[in-house]
Amino acid sequence: MRYLPLTDTDRADMLAKIGASSIDDLFVDVPAVAQLDGPIHDLPMHASEMAVERHMKSRAGKNLAAGDAPFFLGAGAYRHHVPASVDTVIQRGEFLTAYTPYQPEIAQGTLQMLFEFQTQVARLYGCAVANASLYDGSTACWEAVAMASRVTKRKRAVLSGALHPHYAQVVKTMAQFTGDEIADAQPSIQTEPDLDGLISRIDEETACVVVQYPDILGRISDLSKVAEAAHAKGALLIAVNTEPVALGAIKSPGELGADIVVGEGQSIGVGLQFGGPYLGLFAVRDPKHVRQMPGRLCGETTDAEGKRGFVLTLSTREQHIRREKATSNICTNSGLCALAFSVHMTLLGEKGLRELAAENHRLACMTADRLAQVPGVSLLNTAFFNEFTIMLDGKPAREIVRDLADRGVLGGVSLGRLYPGVEALENALLVAVTETTTEDDIDRLATELHDALAGTQAKEPAQ
Incomplete structure (x- = not known):
């Protein structure tokens, strides 16, 4: 029996409060082709647990893992x-069951881990400050665009044609609700990235330029050239990295002049896992931008007895006290994935x-x-x-x-x-x-x- 605590009157009152005439109004942004007009026709309305297990195992057997x-x-x-020791550590009860460390006095282990994680990401990216992680690389990319808009007071983002198309699509989707202008492009099939073409699209209204490093075709750009051009127009350079292992061999984006560096941390400590959960990394080169960063930041302090301790230094997300004034509505930080990243990175050195x-x-x-x-x-x-x-x-x-x-x-x-x-x-x-x-x-x-x-x-x- 389904548990539906709301009555028809309750639902009608809720819809009236937000100005919607029906529940269907809540899904107007979902394309009609993606909406079901009834039950999935080739599935039975009910089945026993054993029958479902047999069916799912049969379907899974067709996968090529x-x-x-x-x-x-x-x-x-x-x-x-991913070393087995990573899984051993993240399965410990004090980590596996932990949620947001609202009370630092009982969350010192989680806070210290996030503090160490931030240090690792900042060093990896060549930046001054990193946050305590975000959902994944694509949402971190959008958060960087939104942050650049706040910092520069401009609303135009220039995307490299060699930016991962899924990242570009997330940026364009979110920009519908903020009024940002997204100037995107398609990749050109050539040996070297077309940096001159990218630079020619930067103007005095540009808030940021977004490049991928290495890019979607695997090419490696000299970001310093783009950084110089962006800064000359008063814009910020956002570098996106989807393969953090690469930064063990090539220069860090921050070292090349990127103002905001974001990316996907899945490669270190986190398995493929059918596409998620993954791990968004976010860092800034200039400490003066720290208050415009999304998410939250863990910091080191001393307690009343002078002992070393850790706290949430900055929490700019809407779930905390800033509410509607928050820089971001990111509501979690993939904490267990951040722990896996940090453990694996510690093992590597x-x-x-x-x-x-x-x-x-x-x-x-x-x-x-x-x-x-x-x-x-x-x-x-x-x-x-x-x-x-x-x-x-x-x-x-x-x-x-x-x-x-x-x-x-x-x-x-x-x-x-x-x-x-x-x-x-x-x-x-x-x-x-x-x-x-x-x-x-x-x-x-x-x-x-x-x-x-x-x-x-x-x-x-x-x-």
Whole structure:
């Protein structure tokens, strides 16, 4: 029996209070094609628990899991090895059950962890201050755009065409409610990012310029050139990083002049997990911008007895006392994922992160060289970290990706899937390589890609 505590009168009163004539008015922003007009037709109205378990196990058995095949997917979510000790620590009861540390006297462990996490993120990003994390990389990107608007008192954001399209879409979606003008673009298929084209779009009304580093095609830009151009127009530079392991090998965005650095922390300590929960990272280079940061900030202090302690120094989200004056309505900070990130980063240390980055790059170079030998394949990038773009001669990448999956290889992400309808990207395939990739995996990808491009029939999987 469903528990519905509200009566029809209660619901009518609530709708009247907010000026809605019916419950359907609450969903006007959801496209009609995405709305159900009744129950899902191919599902029974009820079933026993055992029947549901059998059905779901049967469906799950059709999946090709990341650990069961050569894996080359990336585009913002990466398969890295997570040490077992990370899971051991985050499963401890005092961490696993903790919520918002409103009372510092009973939340010292959580607060100290977040303080250490902030220190790690700030050092990784080359910034002065980092917050206690956000939902994920895409929402952190929007929060940076909103913050730049507050700082500069301007409402125009220029997005690089090589920014992850999902991040760009989140920014455009949120901007509908703030009145910000979003000047976006599409990526150009060329070896080097078109920085001059990006710079030419910056004007005196620009609040910020948003670039990805490395970008969606795996290319690595000289951010200092963009930073100089943005600052000359009074704008801020926002750098987005979706692969934090890369920062063990390349210069930090803050070091190159980025004013706000945001990104996705999933690569360190957090598994793929079917797309979430993930971890948004956020930092600023100039301490004077700290009060415009979203979310919350943990700080170090001393108690009445002079002992070291930790507190929530800044809480700008609406759930705290600022309410409608808050800089953000982010209501959580993916705290358990932040803990996983911090534990993994602590285990690595600076030396371990650099070694991990070097191994990622070594294997990626090996893969790129091997694939470049396949007839009908050309490498777009001249420089990359662990992700690069290959062009398939006369073959739509989406078809090849599906063919490779049938052959037992998760061969990459089709850029035509990320940019539907963009003809120039239909033959482009984004390939990611991490320390979990073996040389046998690389050979298998090259062999199966050769056969897929040649139109050779896929072999039946071994029983």
